[in-house]
Amino acid sequence: GDSVTQMEGPVTLSEEAFLTINCTYTAxxxxxxxxxxxxxxxxxxxxxxxxxxxxxxxxxGFEATYRKETTSFxxxxxxxxxxxxxxxxxxxxxxQGGSEKLVFGKGTKLTVNP
Amino acid sequence: DAMVIQNPRYQVxxxxxxxxxxxxxxxxxxxxxxxxxxxxxxxxxLFHYYDKDFNNEADTPDNFQSRRPNTSFCFLDIRSPxxxxxxxxxxxxxxxxxxxxxxxGPGTRLTVT
Numbered sequence: 410g411d412s413v414t415q416m417e418g419p420v421t422l423s424e425e426a427f428l429t430i431n432c433t434y435t436a437x438x439x440x441x442x443x444x445x446x447x448x449x450x451x452x453x454x455x456x457x458x459x460x461x462x463x464x465x466x467x468x469x470g471f472e473a474t475y476r477k478e479t480t481s482f483x484x485x486x487x488x489x490x491x492x493x494x495x496x497x498x499x500x501x502x503x504x505q506g507g508s509e510k511l512v513f514g515k516g517t518k519l520t521v522n523p
Numbered sequence: 524d525a526m527v528i529q530n531p532r533y534q535v536x537x538x539x540x541x542x543x544x545x546x547x548x549x550x551x552x553x554x555x556x557x558x559x560x561x562x563x564x565x566x567x568x569l570f571h572y573y574d575k576d577f578n579n580e581a582d583t584p585d586n587f588q589s590r591r592p593n594t595s596f597c598f599l600d601i602r603s604p605x606x607x608x609x610x611x612x613x614x615x616x617x618x619x620x621x622x623x624x625x626x627x628g629p630g631t632r633l634t635v636t
Contacts, residue, residue: 441623452529452613452627453566460623498565502623509554509573509617511625513565 411436411503415514422489422521430484430517432473432499440501442466442475442482443511447496456484456497489521526550527628529614535634536604544599544631546614555597556625557589558613566613572597573619601633609635 416431434440441460445453457466462477471486482499499514527548536542546555554573558566570579572591586608588600601608611632615625 443624445627450630450632452527452630453615455624455626458624509556509571509578509619510568515565516563518563 411440411501411512413499413501413512413514415499416517417515419518419520422519424491424521424523425488426521428484428486428489428493428519430497430499430519432482432484432514434480434482434499434501436480436501436503436512438504439477440503442473443500443502444471444473444482444484445498445500445513447498447516449495453498489519491521491523494519494521527614527616527626529612529628529631531631532629533632533634535636536601537636538606539603542601542604542633544601544612544633546597546599546628547595548614548616548626548628549595550616550618550626551594552616552618552626553594554617554619555591556615556617557587557597557599558615559608560611560613560630569599604633604635606635609633 412435414433443458444456446456447453457468459466459475465474473482473484496516496518498516500511556571557569560566569583590598611630613630614628617625
């Protein structure tokens with residue numbers, strides 16, 4: 410079945426550092442790929458998405474490119490801020506039966522220190 | 524703003540005492556989901572509705588039930604909560620027509636005493 414493997418944290422960075430959180434997936438066909446962010450005590454917010462190969466999703470300085478050849482969707486940000494401290498989930502929505510469902514990675518907790 | 528609303532944000536119930544969590548949406552999405560999320564884990568899908576068509580996950584305990592009386596509202600009923608049911612419960616919606624992503628509510632934190 411479909412699966413997502415996400416770099417496990419926690420990740421601790423200083424403000425203005427470069428961020429990469431790795432995400433790879435296994436799926437049949439061409440799934441849609443997402444990054445969600447969860448701040449403490451809150452629900453998940455969609456950060457960015459990509460629906461086909463070579464698409465780049467971007468939002469709030471974060472970027473991720475859908476790489477079909479490496480089955481990856483790594484999240485990057487050039488200069489993190491303290492306010493980016495949160496848990497980040499990579500997810501896919503497949504194309505087979507039950508495609509309303511999301512398959513999540515385990516999440517990566519990011520802490521940014523001033 | 525169109526959104527997904529969950530009430531209450533915090534719920535305390537006693538062991539074995541039935542509890543109902545509610546979710547409403549103004550997005551007019553045809554799919555609604557309930558997830559359970561325990562500390563430091565990814566959300567786990569319990570069930571979802573596509574319109575009025577109910578889809579239960581194979582490993583969702585019978586203790587968890589759901590109702591969707593109309594497009595806007597969906598309820599999660601826990602018939603006899605155990606200590607292991609303490610968690611964050613997340614409601615989400617999506618539209619088969621307009622997009623692939625899910626939109627989440629802020630969650631209800633359930634405590635079982």
